[in-house]
Amino acid sequence: xxxxxxxxxxxxxxxxxxxxxxxxxxxxxxxxxxxxxxxxxxxxxxxxxxxxxxxxxxxxxxxxxxxxxxxxxxxxxxxxxxxxxxxxxxxxxxxxxxxxxxxxxxxxxxxxxxxxxxxxxxxxxxxxxxxxxxxxxxxxxxxxxxxxxxxxxxxxxxxxxxxxxxxxxxxxxxxxxxxxxxxxxxxxxxxxxxxxxxxxxxxxxxxxxxxxxxxxxxxxxxxxxxxxxxxxxxxxxxxxxxxxxxxxxxxxxxxxxxxxxxxxxxxxxxxxxxxxxxxxxxxxxxxxxxxxxxxxxxxxxxxxxxxxxxxxxxxxxxxxxxxxxxxxxxxxxxxxxxxx
Numbered sequence: 001x002x003x004x005x006x007x008x009x010x011x012x013x014x015x016x017x018x019x020x021x022x023x024x025x026x027x028x029x030x031x032x033x034x035x036x037x038x039x040x041x042x043x044x045x046x047x048x049x050x051x052x053x054x055x056x057x058x059x060x061x062x063x064x065x066x067x068x069x070x071x072x073x074x075x076x077x078x079x080x081x082x083x084x085x086x087x088x089x090x091x092x093x094x095x096x097x098x099x100x101x102x103x104x105x106x107x108x109x110x111x112x113x114x115x116x117x118x119x120x121x122x123x124x125x126x127x128x129x130x131x132x133x134x135x136x137x138x139x140x141x142x143x144x145x146x147x148x149x150x151x152x153x154x155x156x157x158x159x160x161x162x163x164x165x166x167x168x169x170x171x172x173x174x175x176x177x178x179x180x181x182x183x184x185x186x187x188x189x190x191x192x193x194x195x196x197x198x199x200x201x202x203x204x205x206x207x208x209x210x211x212x213x214x215x216x217x218x219x220x221x222x223x224x225x226x227x228x229x230x231x232x233x234x235x236x237x238x239x240x241x242x243x244x245x246x247x248x249x250x251x252x253x254x255x256x257x258x259x260x261x262x263x264x265x266x267x268x269x270x271x272x273x274x275x276x277x278x279x280x281x282x283x284x285x286x287x288x289x290x291x292x293x294x295x296x297x298x299x300x301x302x303x304x305x306x307x308x309x310x311x312x313x314x315x316x317x318x319x320x321x322x323x324x325x326x327x328x329x330x331x332x333x334x335x336x337x338x339x340x
Contacts, residue, residue: 027075046079049094050246050291050315053101054119055108056090062114066091069112073104080104094124097248097313098295123246123292125329126318127195127202130240132157134210137234139227148220150227151213152176152184156239159206161317165192169209176212176224183221184209187228196236197243197326198333203318243326244318246291252301252311255282261304269293270322282308288316292325 001007001019012018026032033039057066070082070091081094095101098121108114133156141148159166167185169176176184185207192202214224250271254262256278262285263273271289294313301309321329 028078044078047096047315048124049079049081049096050124050248051097051101052092052094052122052124053105054085054090054092054122055105055116058115058117062116065112066108066114066116069108069114072112073107090119096315097291099298121295125198125200125246125321126244127197127200127241128204128244128320129156129158129202129236130242131238133235133239135231135235135238137227137231138213139223139230141223142218147215147218148223148226149213149215149218150180150220150223152209152224152227152231153211154184154231154235155206155208155210156235157206157208159204161204163204163206165189165203166206167209168206171209171211176209176214177219180214180219180221180224181209183224184228187225188232190225191229191232195241196233197241198330199337200243200333202236202241203244243321243329245321245325245329247288247316247319248291248294248313249316250287250289250294250311250313252285252287252309253282254285254301254305254309258305258309259283259285262301262309265300265304269297290319290325291315 001017006019009018020032029043031039031041055066057063070093074080074082079096080100083092083094084090085092093101093104095104101121105116105118108116134154135156136151136153138151139148165188167188169181169184171181188207192205194200195202212227250266252262252266259276263276266273266285266287266289269289270293271287274286274288276286277284297311301311
């Protein structure tokens with residue numbers, strides 16, 4: 001393939017980059033091989049999206065068209081995700097960066113002919129806890145007929161970064177029968193999808209079930225799941241909940257005479273400069289910068305470097321937000337909730 005020109009080939013070999021036309025059931029990540037010598041290459045691992053935008057068709061007729069187009073785009077690009085906001089009914093596109101989503105909007109408009117209205121980009125923040133907390137919660141409901149009863153004693157503690165959610169039971173003696181342990185785990189896990197500060201998913205938390213109590217008639221899996229739900233709401237605010245923000249690895253190339261401006265600008269964006277490497281035509285600066293500070297960066301970089309600067313960016317990890325940023329994120333989340 002050379003831009004719009006195609007050169008037909010009768011064969012190709014390792015190292016060639018080619019286009020194959022007419023395969024309807026092939027998706028990104030599939031391995032094509034000789035049927036006589038089947039082989040499967042190790043699948044690619046795609047990181048979770050770090051940025052999202054809300055989109056809606058500009059006219060009523062565009063809704064179905066947009067759905068079909070987005071379905072095709074998801075098959076082509078596994079790092080691109082789409083979901084529907086349950087409260088507002090908005091379609092949320094999620095991707096790896098501002099440019100990634102800009103391109104998706106362009107594809108919707110130019111390739112599929114769907115004109116959409118685009119909302120403000122939202123950073124995919126996370127929440128976690130900072131303290132170890134031992135607590136207890138009893139779920140009790142009596143309203144005619146059989147009631148509900150479940151009591152749990154548990155520890156909430158921060159897990160290692162990147163571990164997500166983990167659950168362990170140390171119950172001995174049968175105060176919480178073994179068949180109810182999965183219900184407790186499920187109850188906590190479901191609640192982790194919505195943090196107590198700004199409603200972002202909660203990560204890197206370990207829950208240990210220590211003890212509890214049950215009733216021979218009124219206890220059930222549902223009662224213990226509801227006990228875990230209540231325990232989460234009761235304990236998370238006391239466990240030092242905090243907002244985490246996505247940090248991006250940013251690789252900037254700039255001509256020598258603009259290095260100072262570029263570094264100063266990255267520092268203003270709360271960036272940490274990791275390295276500077278001088279090359280024949282300029283300097284490559286590597287830094288880690290919060291995603292929330294990188295919106296519109298390409299325009300600013302071009303202005304600073306007279307159009308000669310370039311950059312690439314990828315997600316590395318989550319880090320705790322500074323207090324002033326956290327307060328702003330929580331305030332925005334409350335305003336969004338109030339407007340729904």
